Amino acid sequence: MNKTFKKNIGFLHLWLGLSSGLIVFIVALTGSILVFEDEIDAFVNPEFYQVSTLGTKKLPVDLYVDAIQKKYKITQFDRIQTYENPHRSVIITATNSDKNDQIFSVDPYTGKVLASITEKSRFFSVVLDLHRHLILGEVGKFITGCSCLIFVLMLLSGFILWWPKKIKNLKQRLSVKWSASFKRVNWDFHSTFGFYSFFILLIISLTGLTWSFKWFESGIYLLADGTTKKPSAKVENPTKIDPKSDRTFFYQNLFSKTDSLYKYKGDTQIRIPSDKINSIMVIKLNLEKSIPNISSIAYFDKYTGKLLKIRPYESLSNGDKVRRLIYPIHTGNIYGYPTKILAFIVCLFAVTLPITGLLIWLGRKKKKYVGINKTKS
The missing domain is CATH 1.20.950 (Fumarate Reductase Cytochrome B subunit)
Structure with a gap:
C-alpha cells in the first residue's frame, strides 16, 4: 500500500x-x-410490565380507557398496547390537559392503574x-x-x-x-x-x-x-366530523376485528391520530416468526370504527420489509x-x-x- x-x-x-x-x-x-x-426497565419498574395476579378474563379496554380519561383529564389518547403474554399489563400513552405525554400501566383483569409516568421524566426517554x-x-x-x-x-x-x-x-x-x-x-x-x-x-x-x-x-x-418514494403508512379518514354515535366498546371492537383478520399470536397496538385527517392504525406483531418486527396493519375510521383497509405483511414492498428490519438490526435484537x-x-x-x-x-x-x-x- x-x-x-x-x-x-x-x-x-x-x-x-x-x-x-x-x-x-x-x-x-x-x-x-x-x-x-x-430488560432493565422491567427489572427496575416491574409494576409497569407485570400484573401481580392473573384474573380469569380480561376486561374490555374501553372500561379503563374511559376511567383514565376522566380521572387524569386526558384530552387525547395516542396508543393502546396489549400483549399476548397473560402476565403483561396494558400500556396506554395519552396527552393530558397540561399537554404532557403520560404513560399508564393498567391491569387488564381489574382495570386498575398500576403505575403512571410522564414521557419526558422517564429515564429511557431521556x-x-x-x-x-x-x-x-x-x-x-x-x-x-x-x-x-x-x-x-x-x-x-x-x-x-x-x-x-x-x-x-x-x-x-x-x-x-x-x-x-x-x-x-x-x-x-x-x-x-x-x-x-x-x-x-x-x-x-x-x-x-x-x-x-x-x-x-x-x-x-x-x-x-x-x-425513492416511500409508501405511505397512513390512510385518510373518510368521516370528517364526529357523528357522536354510540361508541360502546369502540377500542375493544378494533382489537377483536384485527384479531379476526390476523389469526396468529401477537401483540397489538392501536395508534390514534391527533388530527382529523388520518384514520386509526392497528398494528399486530407476529410473535410466531423468528425475526422481530414482522407485523400486519388494519385501518379503521376514527369515528365509526369501520374497517377501511388492510395491509398484511406479505403485501408490503421490499423497501418496507427492509425498513422494518433496520431497528432490530441497529439495536442487536435481530x-x-x-x-x-x-x-x-x-x-x-x-x-x-x-x-x-x-x-x-x-x-x-x-x-x-x-x-x-x-x-x-
Whole structure:
C-alpha cells in the first residue's frame, strides 16, 4: 500500500476522531444502555410490565380507557398496547390537559392503574433523546447524524490503517501484547479490538443513519424498490366530523376485528391520530416468526370504527420489509439475546475508542515535544 496514501488516511482518521470523539462517546454509551432497555426497565419498574395476579378474563379496554380519561383529564389518547403474554399489563400513552405525554400501566383483569409516568421524566426517554438528539432537538439530530457518518469513515480508514504491510505481520495485528508498556497496550487495544468489532460497528452505524437523514432512508427504498418514494403508512379518514354515535366498546371492537383478520399470536397496538385527517392504525406483531418486527396493519375510521383497509405483511414492498428490519438490526435484537449481547459489547468498546484514540495522539505529541527539547539542548 502506498506510504503517502496511508499517511493521508492516518491524518484523516486522526482529525475526524478529534472532531467527533465526544459525540461518539455519548452516542455509543447511550446506545449500549438502550440495547437492554426492555430488560432493565422491567427489572427496575416491574409494576409497569407485570400484573401481580392473573384474573380469569380480561376486561374490555374501553372500561379503563374511559376511567383514565376522566380521572387524569386526558384530552387525547395516542396508543393502546396489549400483549399476548397473560402476565403483561396494558400500556396506554395519552396527552393530558397540561399537554404532557403520560404513560399508564393498567391491569387488564381489574382495570386498575398500576403505575403512571410522564414521557419526558422517564429515564429511557431521556437516554433515547440524548442518543438521537443530544437533547437539542433538530440541531442535535443533525449533529449526531454527521458524527455517525464521520464514524463510518473512521471505521473504514481505521481498517486501512490496521491492514499490515506484510502478511507475516498479520498475527501481531490480531492480538494485544498485554505485557508491553501502557502506550503499546493502548495502541493494540484500539487497533486490534477495532478490527474485531469493525463489521458489527459498521452495520450499527450505517443503520443509525436511517433516523438522521432522509436521503439515506430514500436510498434503502431505491435499492429495494427501484424508487425513492416511500409508501405511505397512513390512510385518510373518510368521516370528517364526529357523528357522536354510540361508541360502546369502540377500542375493544378494533382489537377483536384485527384479531379476526390476523389469526396468529401477537401483540397489538392501536395508534390514534391527533388530527382529523388520518384514520386509526392497528398494528399486530407476529410473535410466531423468528425475526422481530414482522407485523400486519388494519385501518379503521376514527369515528365509526369501520374497517377501511388492510395491509398484511406479505403485501408490503421490499423497501418496507427492509425498513422494518433496520431497528432490530441497529439495536442487536435481530436474533434475540446472542446478537443483543454482541451489540452491547461492541457498543461498550466503541465508548473506549475516542479515549484510546486521544491517548495515542497525546502520546505522539509528547514524543515529538521531547524530541524538540533534546535538539535544542
